[in-house]
Amino acid sequence: xxxxxxxxxxxxxxxxxxxxxxxxxxxxxxxxxxxxxxxxxxxxxxxxxxxxxxxxxxxxxxxxxxxxxxxxxxxxxxxxxxxxxxxxxxxxxxxxxxxxxxxxxxxxxxxxxxxxxxxxxxxxxxxxxxxxxxxxxxxxxxxxxxxxxxxxxxxxxxxxxxxxxxxxxxxxxxxxxxxxxxxxxxxxxxxxxxxxxxxxxxxxxxxxxxxxxxxxxxxxxxxxxxxxxxxxxxxxxxxxxxxxxxxxxxxxxxxxxxxxxxxxxxxxxxxxxxxxxxxxxxxxxxxxxxxxxxxxxxxxxxxxxxxxxxxxxxxxx
Numbered sequence: 001x002x003x004x005x006x007x008x009x010x011x012x013x014x015x016x017x018x019x020x021x022x023x024x025x026x027x028x029x030x031x032x033x034x035x036x037x038x039x040x041x042x043x044x045x046x047x048x049x050x051x052x053x054x055x056x057x058x059x060x061x062x063x064x065x066x067x068x069x070x071x072x073x074x075x076x077x078x079x080x081x082x083x084x085x086x087x088x089x090x091x092x093x094x095x096x097x098x099x100x101x102x103x104x105x106x107x108x109x110x111x112x113x114x115x116x117x118x119x120x121x122x123x124x125x126x127x128x129x130x131x132x133x134x135x136x137x138x139x140x141x142x143x144x145x146x147x148x149x150x151x152x153x154x155x156x157x158x159x160x161x162x163x164x165x166x167x168x169x170x171x172x173x174x175x176x177x178x179x180x181x182x183x184x185x186x187x188x189x190x191x192x193x194x195x196x197x198x199x200x201x202x203x204x205x206x207x208x209x210x211x212x213x214x215x216x217x218x219x220x221x222x223x224x225x226x227x228x229x230x231x232x233x234x235x236x237x238x239x240x241x242x243x244x245x246x247x248x249x250x251x252x253x254x255x256x257x258x259x260x261x262x263x264x265x266x267x268x269x270x271x272x273x274x275x276x277x278x279x280x281x282x283x284x285x286x287x288x289x290x291x292x293x294x295x296x297x298x299x300x301x302x303x304x305x306x307x308x309x310x311x312x313x314x315x316x317x
Contacts, residue, residue, distance in 0.1 A: 014099040016050040016058065019090035026093055041083050045070065050087075055094055060104045063087065067109060077109040084108055117244035118251055119143070119237070126235035135224050138214045139245060140192055145183050146249025146267040148176065149242050154221050156213045158200065161193055168193070170268075181268050 020042050027035040049066050050058060063084065070080045084106055091103035119127070124143055128136045141156075142149050145168075152170055160169050168189070172180040185193070196213050203210055208218040215221060232240045246267070253263040264272070 011099065011101060012054065012056045014055055014094050016047070016053050016055060016090070019055055019094050020047065022093050022097070023086065023090050026089075038086055041086055045075075045083050046087060055091060055100055055103075058087075058104065060107070063104065063106055067107075071109075077111045081108050081111060117240055118248040119240070119244060123235065123237050124245075124248070127231050127237060127240070130231035130234040131224075131227060134214065134216045134221065135227055137192060137196055138221065138224075139242070141189070141214070142242070142245040143249060144186060144189055146246045146253070147181075147183070148246065148268075151176065152268075154212075154214055157211045158197075158213060159211070161213060163190070163193070166190070175268055179268070179270075181265075183266055 024035065024039060024042070027038055032038070046066075049069075050062075067080050067084065070083070071077070085108075088103070088106045091100065091106070094100035095103060124139075128139060131139065138149065138153055141147070142153050145153075147153050147170070152175060155174070156168070156170075160171070161167075162169070163185075166185045168183045168185065170181040172178065175181060183189075193213065200210060200213075203218045210218040212220060228242060229238075232238055250263065250267055250269075253266065254260065258266075260272075264270075
């Protein structure tokens with residue numbers, strides 16, 4: 001009554017199981033691609049702890065105990081936070097539906113989510129040399145554009161490539177943030193895509209129709225984890241992952257002088273905080289910064305007295 005919230009006989013009776021069903025229904029209705037992942041987290045981790053309990057009986061100490069138990073089971077803070085986010089969403093949906101008047105505080109854990117992996121050009125070239133030709137084209141495209149390989153590069157079709165306009169586009173609804181995207185062709189991208197087009201035309205002449213830009217002898221490329229790991233090891237870069245190409249592309253865009261807003265549009269970053277985590281500096285960046293600082297300080301402070309005297313002596317001689 002104090003807050004003007006209507007009270008009905010079922011207020012507060014909703015259980016965790018009902019809330020979980022409502023959450024998955026919400027994911028399905030909205031076409032969330034993470035529906036399967038949400039279902040797995042609920043079934044494996046949340047439901048064994050909170051099954052059959054009413055939401056009003058799940059309090060902050062219970063949630064902290066859950067997080068501590070997951071940490072003890074060697075789950076990362078990031079994993080635990082994804083599960084806590086699902087729990088928080090359940091409470092919010094219950095409140096929106098008028099089944100719950102309030103929710104407890106759900107403390108999130110601190111994550112070390114700074115992205116560190118990236119490729120210098122010579123490292124990328126070395127990895128490419130150890131990959132099959134069909135995969136060289138895939139990673140080269142990702143190296144320039146920063147697009148996600150599994151969901152954006154591998155499914156790319158020729159209808160999305162416009163040589164006349166000089167663009168490659170992603171359709172709305174096919175990206176992580178559900179928004180369309182356009183990337184203008186650089187000279188390297190145009191040459192790469194022309195080579196892929198010639199290969200596609202050759203297959204077509206042989207009776208093989210392949211709508212995809214990147215393929216393996218006309219067949220879709222499903223996974224290349226083993227080939228990638230082998231190439232990285234042979235190139236002296238063990239442990240690198242394909243997503244490092246996305247981080248590298250962000251850094252290259254910023255280094256080339258492109259504004260952050262335009263770079264975010266090209267790579268498909270929705271929030272500035274995520275983009276900032278990808279813009280990583282290397283030792284080369286730090287060396288360049290030190291050189292610039294040295295030049296500036298030399299101008300600011302002037303030439304040391306000893307050097308001036310030596311310079312004057314040389315002029316006199």
